[in-house]
Amino acid sequence: NAGVTQTPKFRVLKTGQSMTLLCAQDMNHEYMYWYRQDPGMGLRLIHYSVGEGTTAKGEVPDGYNVSRLKKQNFLLGLESAAPSQTSVYFCASGTRTFYEQYFGPGTRLTVT
Amino acid sequence: GQQVMQIPQYQHVQEGEDFTTYCNSSTTLSNIQWYKQRPGGHPVFLIQLVKSGEVKKQKRLTFQFGEAKKNSSLHITATQTTDVGTYFCAGNSGNTPLVFGKGTRLSVIA
Numbered sequence: 001n002a003g004v005t006q007t008p009k010f011r012v013l014k015t016g017q018s019m020t021l022l023c024a025q026d027m028n029h030e031y032m033y034w035y036r037q038d039p040g041m042g043l044r045l046i047h048y049s050v051g052e053g054t055t056a057k058g059e060v061p062d063g064y065n066v067s068r069l070k071k072q073n074f075l076l077g078l079e080s081a082a083p084s085q086t087s088v089y090f091c092a093s094g095t096r097t098f099y100e101q102y103f104g105p106g107t108r109l110t111v112t
Numbered sequence: 113g114q115q116v117m118q119i120p121q122y123q124h125v126q127e128g129e130d131f132t133t134y135c136n137s138s139t140t141l142s143n144i145q146w147y148k149q150r151p152g153g154h155p156v157f158l159i160q161l162v163k164s165g166e167v168k169k170q171k172r173l174t175f176q177f178g179e180a181k182k183n184s185s186l187h188i189t190a191t192q193t194t195d196v197g198t199y200f201c202a203g204n205s206g207n208t209p210l211v212f213g214k215g216t217r218l219s220v221i222a
Contacts, residue, residue: 033209040121042200042214043155058209059113090154098143100157101210 001026004104006091012110013081021076021107023091031094032074033058033101034066036087043090049074081111114139116203118213126221131188133216135201144177144184144203145210155200158186191220 007022023032034046045058049068063085065077074093078085088108092101115138125131135144143162147155159168161177161184168175174187184203188195198217202210 035212040214042118043202043212045209045211048209059211092155098204098207100145100160101155102157103154106154 003027004091004093004102006089006104006107008107009105010108012112013078014112015082017081017111018077018079019081019109020078021089021091021109023074023076023093023104024072025074025091025093025102025104026072027093027102028071029093029095029102030071031096031101032068033092033094034064034074034076035090035092036060036085037090037106038087046076046089081109083111085109086111114203114205114208114211116201116211116213118201118216120216121214122217122219124219124221125191127193128190131191131195131218133186133199133201133218135184135186135203135213137182137203139205140181141203142181142205144181144201146175146184146186147200147202147212148197149200149215150197153197158199188218191218193220193222196220 004025033048035043047066049055052071067075091104094101117136145160146158149155166177172189198215200215202212204210
């Protein structure tokens with residue numbers, strides 16, 4: 001099992017460009033999450049999904065959109081990237097909100 | 113909203129010394145989890161505590177959940193260089209998403 005995978009690993013965008021980050025899990029987990037990690041800020045939840053076809057906002061959702069068309073995939077989109085979105089993005093999955101989360105390796109995004 | 117605070121932010125120890133990080137929540141928690149993130153890596157689940165006053169041990173690591181279920185601690189005995197990383201606590205109430213603390217970064221000097 002690959003666990004949780006993220007594509008791409010690194011990306012540099014210019015302000016105003018768009019992109020989609022892909023998260024895939026092969027553990028048949030219902031719950032999936034997108035976090036951003038900034039120095040000194042810990043992990044902040046952007047959006048999450050409790051099942052295929054459902055999404056919900058987390059702590060810092062502005063500037064991001066998500067989709068969960070298939071149970072194993074969770075996409076994070078940036079429609080118009082801003083320098084404030086420079087961060088490391090982690091995807092995670094789990095069986096329920098109550099239980100442990102399994103994290104992907106992360107995507108390091110730089111917006112210039 | 114729910115907040116989870118962690119102290120200290122940084123800790124530098126000599127190899128062999130003990131280390132403790134503390135986690136405090138503004139609300140009563142249903143459960144608390146601890147994660148470890150090595151430099152350049154991703155968070156990895158260590159343990160979950162759900163009962164008031166619960167204590168769990170993993171080799172040199174001891175985890176405690178407070179009686180009021182609003183605080184927790186992670187204690188490492190006789191640190192080793194392999195313990196280097198950032199330790200995060202994360203908690204939730206009911207069926208809400210986990211809220212992570214900002215983490216404690218541990219450096220171990222050999």
